[in-house]
């Protein structure tokens with residue numbers, strides 16, 4: 001058992017403030033809509049949320065902050081110590097981005113519901129598309145990391161695997177211009193014990209999942225929605241793993257969020273107590289690999305502009 005780890009709800013969440021404001025401005029909020037054809041756990045009243053143009057927004061019902069000292073693990077598929085979700089609570093997580101079009105579609109869907117998720121980007125993708133990852137951060141989502149190249153760490157030497165972890169973390173920092181959260185997800189959810197220990201030494205929390213949607217195997221958005229809802233129905237709550245990298249998932253998210261709301265689920269926003277500490281040698285290594293100052297804070301349109309064609 002590692003010590004010094006705790007999870008707690010911030011007592012006054014944004015959603016709570018939102019309710020008070022809404023009731024002052026708008027009068028009583030409408031009741032939670034009845035489940036619309038979604039067989040799910042008994043619907044409980046979700047916290048109404050102020051969300052422009054969407055009276056049925058999921059919003060954020062609770063904000064938790066995680067102290068990653070000692071590298072706690074989350075997600076019942078692998079870690080059972082810190083089961084912080086209450087019945088009907090869901091944490092949305094999106095892996096393998098940032099990616100053109102698909103990540104933006106996920107962001108738009110989340111924004112339409114005034115809700116928040118955790119993203120686990122691939123380091124190389126972050127370096128290729130820093131402007132997209134910045135949009136994720138600017139929207140207020142939490143950004144962890146998911147290795148440099150999405151290698152299966154169980155097939156690498158320990159040194160190679162550490163490099164994958166560290167370069168992924170440094171890439172997020174380079175793309176954002178500031179470090180992300182000390183949250184890490186192993187590719188393919190393969191957790192070599194020596195690397196779990198290493199993340200503990202690095203004070204980086206590990207996110208497995210309570211339910212893997214297997215959305216990467218699906219071609220149709222309806223399959224993704226069905227997969228997530230069926231698994232949630234079984235467990236009643238959970239950390240849901242999806243992929244903003246995948247087009248069918250990005251197309252599924254708007255309807256999935258509507259169905260989660262209709263089913264009485266509530267979204268928990270997960271934040272980190274402190275940002276991750278990257279290691280300087282890997283910060284340098286990725287910049288070298290990407291040819292120096294490739295990652296700029298300026299959008300490409302302000303650097304290169306077509307003036308004639």
Ligand SMILES: [Zn+2]
Pocket residue numbers: 095096146150187188
């Ligand atoms: Zn992945």
